[in-house]
Structure formats: structure tokens, C-alpha cells
Amino acid sequence: MTHPASSPTSPRSRLAALLGTVAVMTVTTATATAAAPASTAAPAPAALVAQSTVTDPDGTTHTRYQRTYAGLPVLGGDLVVHQRPDGTRTTSGNDSPITLATTTATAKAPTPTSHRVVWAAGTAPAPVLAWETTTRTTHPDGTPGEIHTLTDARTGATLATYDAVRTGTGHSQHAGTVPLTTYSTGTAYQLRDTTRGNQRTLDAMNQTGGSTLFTDPDDDWGGTGTPANRQSAGVDAHYATAVTWDFYRAVLGRNGIRGDGTGVTSRVHYGNHYPNAFWDPACACTNYGDDPATGQTLATLDIAGHELTHGVIAATAGLTYTGEPGALNEGTADILGTSVEFFADNTTDTGDYLIGERIFTGTDVRRMDHPSLDGHSRDYWSRDIGTLDPYAASGPARHFFYLLAEGSGPKEINKISYDSPTYDGSKLLGIGRDKAVRIWYRALSLYMTSTTDYARARTATLRAAADLYGPTGTEYGRVAAAWTAVNVH
Numbered sequence: 001m002t003h004p005a006s007s008p009t010s011p012r013s014r015l016a017a018l019l020g021t022v023a024v025m026t027v028t029t030a031t032a033t034a035a036a037p038a039s040t041a042a043p044a045p046a047a048l049v050a051q052s053t054v055t056d057p058d059g060t061t062h063t064r065y066q067r068t069y070a071g072l073p074v075l076g077g078d079l080v081v082h083q084r085p086d087g088t089r090t091t092s093g094n095d096s097p098i099t100l101a102t103t104t105a106t107a108k109a110p111t112p113t114s115h116r117v118v119w120a121a122g123t124a125p126a127p128v129l130a131w132e133t134t135t136r137t138t139h140p141d142g143t144p145g146e147i148h149t150l151t152d153a154r155t156g157a158t159l160a161t162y163d164a165v166r167t168g169t170g171h172s173q174h175a176g177t178v179p180l181t182t183y184s185t186g187t188a189y190q191l192r193d194t195t196r197g198n199q200r201t202l203d204a205m206n207q208t209g210g211s212t213l214f215t216d217p218d219d220d221w222g223g224t225g226t227p228a229n230r231q232s233a234g235v236d237a238h239y240a241t242a243v244t245w246d247f248y249r250a251v252l253g254r255n256g257i258r259g260d261g262t263g264v265t266s267r268v269h270y271g272n273h274y275p276n277a278f279w280d281p282a283c284a285c286t287n288y289g290d291d292p293a294t295g296q297t298l299a300t301l302d303i304a305g306h307e308l309t310h311g312v313i314a315a316t317a318g319l320t321y322t323g324e325p326g327a328l329n330e331g332t333a334d335i336l337g338t339s340v341e342f343f344a345d346n347t348t349d350t351g352d353y354l355i356g357e358r359i360f361t362g363t364d365v366r367r368m369d370h371p372s373l374d375g376h377s378r379d380y381w382s383r384d385i386g387t388l389d390p391y392a393a394s395g396p397a398r399h400f401f402y403l404l405a406e407g408s409g410p411k412e413i414n415k416i417s418y419d420s421p422t423y424d425g426s427k428l429l430g431i432g433r434d435k436a437v438r439i440w441y442r443a444l445s446l447y448m449t450s451t452t453d454y455a456r457a458r459t460a461t462l463r464a465a466a467d468l469y470g471p472t473g474t475e476y477g478r479v480a481a482a483w484t485a486v487n488v489h
Contacts (some may be wrong), residue, residue: 005427020439026197035244043413046066046068046069046097047069047096048066048067048068049065049066049067050063051064051065052064053300054445056467058085058388059084060082060084061082061087062080063076063081063083064074064078064079064316065079065080065081065277067098069118069127069243071117072118073279074098074117074118074127074131075117075119075130076094076121076450076451077098077127078094079091079093079095079449080446080449085169086348092448092449092463093449093450093451098118098120100127100128107153108153109155110133110207111147114132114133115131117130117150118130119150119283121450122150122159124159124238125287128153128154128159129153130150130159131151132148133148134148135149136282138208142208142271142276142289145163146282147161147162148160148161148163150204151233155348163321175239175346176225176346176347176349177225178239178346180221180235180238180239181193181195182219187219188189189217189219190214190215191213191215193238194240196256196263197245197256197261197262197263199264201213201214201237201241201258201265201266202214202234202265202266202267202268203267203285204267204270204271205269206269206270206272207271208270208271216231217473221234221235223486227294227297230269230344233290234267234268235489236268236297236299236300237266237268237286237288238266240301240304240340241263241264241266241308242301243304243305244304244305244308244309244340245419246343247339247340247343251339254445257359258284258311258315258391259312261295261314261318262306264284265283265284266286266287266299266304267285267286267287267288268288269288269289269290273290273291273292273295274289275288275289275291275292276289276298276300278291278307279302279307283305286304288303296359298456302337303337303355305336305337305339305341306336306342307333309336312444313332313333313444315331316444316448317444317445317449317450318449319332319448319452320451321390323387324393324453325451325453325483326393326453327388327390327394327396327397327454328394328448329381329394329396330390330391330393330397330448331394331397331398332440332444334355334366334398335368335401336395336437336441337355337356338351338352338368339437343469343486350414351419352413352414352416353367353368353416354367354416355367355368366391366398367417369402371394371398371414376391376392377391377398378390378393378395378396379399379421379423380399380423380486381396381488383452385454396454397454397457398422400483400486401436402418403420403428403482403485403486404430404431404436405430405431405432405433405436405437406430407420407427407428407430408426408428408485410428422485422486424482424485424487426484431475435468439461439475440461442467442468443457443461444456447463447464448460455489458489461483462480465479
């Protein structure tokens with residue numbers, strides 16, 4: 001399938017249209033009423049605001065833009081402009097000019113802190129003026145939430161609701177005796193890593209608010225490595241976060257989770273036996289609870305890699321946490337979190353294609369080779385996939401990655417047996433994890449945008465494979481075959 005942005009029809013004129021003059025959308029204050037008169041303001045230009053630029057060795061640039069309209073952010077209007085040295089330009093994402101008619105906000109703002117945006121990420125045929133309301137909350141299981149609600153500024157109807165906090169499932173396994181990079185104050189040592197962007201690991205003291213930096217007098221942390229010593233959870237988080245940083249830097253050339261060289265903060269012992277882990281965009285930090293049954297921390301290699309990858313997603317494609325983009329968001333976190341675990345080459349927590357295997361068994365374990373074995377994930381794409389919860393809907397993404405890396409059928413990897421089926425009965429050969437993860441990451445960071453669905457993910461990974469290994473290479477053909485094998489065409 002060819003992404004519309006790759007169409008040969010006048011990419012320069014399409015880009016020019018994005019930057020050309022469009023009808024201004026004039027809005028009133030939060031107390032506007034339905035009787036407010038229509039605006040007669042003069043037209044004003046739309047704008048593209050550059051966020052980041054990646055330059056290939058051949059001089060090709062990939063610039064990620066956020067779009068504004070009449071000074072308002074356009075949610076779902078982000079795009080990536082690819083420019084070759086000869087000046088040829090193509091785009092990925094929403095490159096359609098906005099032709100929203102001049103209008104006035106007629107529905108009162110839901111709250112005094114609501115702000116106006118243009119909503120272009122939904123299923124409506126055209127962008128609409130909307131109010132965005134952000135609410136911090138706490139879910140029944142103790143997970144904090146950051147709920148974003150979009151309401152139509154003309155009718156007051158709810159357009160979309162999503163939670164920006166990313167939550168993993170409960171897993172726990174210490175990684176044995178591991179090296180730690182710490183910081184000496186002269187009188188004590190801290191779980192602070194200045195070599196990785198000033199990464200810090202804190203003890204949340206079984207609360208959901210404040211926390212304190214772990215310190216130690218002799219730089220020997222965690223006692224015997226059991227929950228009886230509070231430091232042991234900090235060891236797992238500090239180690240796993242460092243491994244994740246190193247994975248992104250060594251394998252994918254990324255400088256930190258947000259790409260800016262800044263480390264992240266990890267908090268362990270979050271809540272009172274809170275059975276989960278999550279990435280919180282408000283603080284750009286990871287939070288890990290303690291399993292109620294064993295007391296062990298959930299800061300394992302794959303879970304830390306999963307949660308930190310939510311930060312990478314937010315800094316790159318920004319996959320919206322609804323529908324198929326939400327499925328790809330969770331699938332990406334599982335794909336790269338699993339890749340972190342393999343990269344660690346840890347003898348206690350060996351690499352595998354299972355997520356949660358260190359504490360759970362049976363259907364509580366997410367699988368990549370055969371996702372439906374957990375009892376709720378899908379193996380293959382179907383038309384209703386976007387109506388499922390993001391974890392269940394992420395199955396085809398996980399399955400695609402396994403098939404691309406390892407191929408189909410029965411095999412044993414690190415003493416674990418796998419047997420991966422295909423939708424069309426095809427027999428596939430893999431290209432190896434290293435190539436598969438490079439293709440997925442390039443697709444995520446350069447070609448996917450907030451509204452990418454499964455069909456566009458196929459296009460994005462094919463473009464990435466062509467960039468890395470050539471459009472006639474074996475890798476390109478196997479990417480296509482792996483997507484077909486999970487019913488994505």
C-alpha cells in the first residue's frame with residue numbers, strides 16, 4: 001500500500017499549500033455564547049513549527065513539524081517533511097491543507113483552564129475547532145491518569161477522550177548482581193548517573209506524591225537483592241534505565257529517551273503494594289510499584305524498556321492513545337522493551353519474546369509469537385481492531401515484529417519454545433532482531449505520526465526498510481510478507 005504522502009502528485013505544491021494563506025478561525029473567550037456574531041476577521045496564514053531534524057549520510061533531511069492554525073495548535077496535524085539533496089520533497093502524516101471556515105466558538109469552555117485547539121485526529125471529515133481539557137486523576141488501581149477531553153467548540157459534543165499516562169502490566173524479576181553508575185558527594189553515594197543525562201532513581205516511600213533520592217555510605221547497594229532491602233528495587237530501576245539508555249544510543253543512535261541528552265527519573269516503591277508500572281508524561285518519569293504477592297519491584301528489564309519507550313514515542317511519532325494508533329503505541333513499547341531485554345544480555349533475566357513471564361504464568365503473560373494465547377490479544381488485523389483496548393489491539397504489531405525477526409513455525413530461543421502461525425498459512429524466514437528493530441525504530445521516528453494506523457505502519461516500515469537495505473533487498477520483501485502474514489495489506 002502506498003501512503004498518500006508518498007504520492008508523486010506535486011509534493012512541492014502540497015507543502016506550499018500548508019504554508020499558504022488560509023481562512024482565519026477567530027474564537028471568543030471562554031464565556032462565549034451561542035449568540036456571538038460570526039467573525040469578519042481577515043485571513044491569516046497557517047504555520048508549521050519545526051520540532052526536530054534528522055540528517056541522513058547522503059544529506060537527506062527529515063524534519064518533524066507541528067502545525068498551528070490561526071495561532072492554535074492543530075492536534076493530529078503533525079507531519080514529517082523529507083527533503084533529498086536535489087530538493088525533492090515528500091511528506092508523511094497529515095499533509096492536507098486545512099480549509100476550516102471562519103467561525104466563532106459558540107460552546108462555553110468546559111473548565112476555566114480549557115484551551116482552544118483545532119482537532120484533526122478524529123474520524124470527522126474535516127478538522128473542527130475544539131476545547132481541550134486536561135484533568136489529573138487516579139484510577140481505581142492507584143494509577144494516576146492525565147485525561148485529555150476534546151469537545152466541539154460549536155456544539156459542545158465530546159470528540160475524543162484519552163489518557164496520556166502509559167501503564168504497563170505487573171511484572172517483577174531482579175536482574176541479579178549488576179554494575180551501577182552512581183555519584184559520590186564526598187560523604188555518601190547517590191543513585192544518580194551523570195554519564196546518562198543525570199538519570200536519578202528515587203524511593204517513593206510507598207506514597208504517590210513525594211520521593212527521596214537513594215543514598216548509601218559504601219556504594220554497595222541492595223543487600224542480598226530481596227524485597228527486604230528497600231534499595232534492591234532502586235538497583236533494578238537504575239540498572240534497567242541505564243541499559244535502556246545504552247540500547248537506544250548504541251543500537252539506534254538516540255541520545256536519551258527524549259533525544260535531548262537528558263536523563264529520566266525513576267521512582268520505585270510507588271504506592272502501597274501498587275501492582276503496576278507506568279510512564280508519566282507530566283514529570284517525564286517512570287514509576288514502579290511492588291507486587292502485592294511477592295513484594296518484588298516491577299522494574300524489570302522488559303517493563304522498564306516498555307515504559308521508557310512510551311517517552312520515546314511521545315518525543316517522536318506521538319501516537320495518539322486511541323484506536324489503531326493506540327494499539328501501535330502499546331505494540332511499539334512491547335517491541336522495543338523486548339529488544340532492551342535482549343540487548344542487556346543478562347544471565348538472570350535472559351532475552352525472550354514473552355512479557356511478564358518473571359512473575360506471571362499462563363494467560364497473564366503477553367506473547368509476541370502467538371499473541372492470542374493470552375486469551376484476549378489478536379493475532380491478526382481485523383476491521384474492528386481499533387475498538388479493542390490498546391493491549392489486545394497491539395497483538396498484530398507484536399506478531400509482525402516476531403515474524404520479521406524470527407520467522408514462522410516452531411523454534412527454540414534461549415531455551416523457550418515458540419510456534420508462530422500466519423494468517424495466510426505462509427512459511428516465513430526472519431531477518432534477525434537487529435535489522436527488525438532498526439526498521440521499526442526508523443519507521444517510528446521518521447515516518448509515523450500521531451494518527452498512523454496499521455495500514456500506514458506497513459507503509460512506514462517498508463519505507464524504512466528501503467532506506468536501510470534498499471527497495472529490492474531481501475529485508476524489504478520480508479517486511480511486506482510479515483505484514484501480509486498478520487493480515488495487514
